[in-house]
Amino acid sequence: MKVIAAINGTITAESVAFYALMYAQAQKFTLVLLHIKNEKDNLDDVQASIERISTVALSKDVQTESVILQKFSKTIIKNFILSEYIDTIFCSTRKHTKFITDSFSELLINMNFNIDIAVIRIVNISNIMEVDNMFLSIKEDKLSVKKFAFFATLASAYEAKAEIYSVTNMSIYKLARLKMHEVKERLFTINYNLRHYIKLANFMPFTLYIKHDFTSNETQSILMEIAKSDVQLLVIGAKRLSVSSFFFKEMPIEKLMRDTSVNTIAYYTKE
Structure with missing residues (x-):
């Protein structure tokens, strides 16, 4: 079974991936780091995020995979997700007035996969790895x-x-x-x-x-x-x-x- 963390090279998306990592560790799932190419994101930043998350995952004995889809397409996204055994998809909210409405996370929700989706608003980065x-x-x-x-x-x-x-x-x-x-x-x-x-x-x-x-x-x-x-x-x-x-x-x-x-x-x- 696998858990997906959607990443885009930002610190916010990377922070969400660490929640997915903790979840995957507890369930002994594989963590899939998913990026969908678009002109807004810097691929070097995405690769750097993948390396940092994978390093922490290795220290916690969590297996990771990284997947970069070459095009933002509902069909491509759907085909990929349906080809895997996914338990939950973790993704961040956008940084706009509307956090979920008309966002990537809402697109996933409306695609009606038989998959749970965790949409995360990051306010404090400092306590992600330690929650009391x-x-x-x-x-x-x-x-x-x-x-x-x-x-x-x-x-x-x-x-x-x-x-x-x-x-x-x-x-x-x-x-x-x-x-x-x-x-x-x-x-x-x-x-x-x-x-x-x-x-x-x-x-x-x-x-x-x-x-x-x-x-x-x-x-x-x-x-x-x-x-x-x-x-x-x-x-x-x-x-x-x-x-x-x-x-x-x-x-x-x-x-x-x-x-x-x-x-x-x-x-x-x-x-």
Whole structure:
């Protein structure tokens, strides 16, 4: 099985590749460093990135392959990806106002491969190889096996303190009328439904906690939680935040990527 890291010679894409490297090491996968030729990228910078990543991979006993596709073409990309056994594709966000919309990562998402895609916004480069605290934001008790497996793999790779941040959305009116016994009942139900993941975590090299929040604005609550904590990596299931709404000027995932103060992985799964 293989993991792809899309690189283009920039320090941002190279940083994303190191997350892919840690993931590949934990799963004993091969790391494929993929570059697609285009006039914007310097091939010497790409080769230098490949050498640096491969050197670190060698020190961690991770097998690497480098692939340079000669042309940016949906057909060429599709044929290559379908010819390999790929578990996950890691790619960076663009450095524009829209981080995912109309980007290479969105192109991959819309190509509907049976492959998970991790789109990463790099904010801090210094702590990529050492993550002490990370959390996974979910809606109530909605946690798929795929999301937990991805999160647990990274938490295991770093042996980090891991937290599931469970957010319950409701209107301001409902929040105001919420009674204490209703809160306790909801918390008990969520914890009960997530108990299997807690049990699995007991066999893994990290400690897992659950934190709860009730809010009328999920994205804002996540950003506030990041700001007041010492978390260094956020993982979030991105599908539900990637839907346009009449009530928002931009998609929630774009706002999260723009305003986040920590490295953030928007994880798109093929359920």
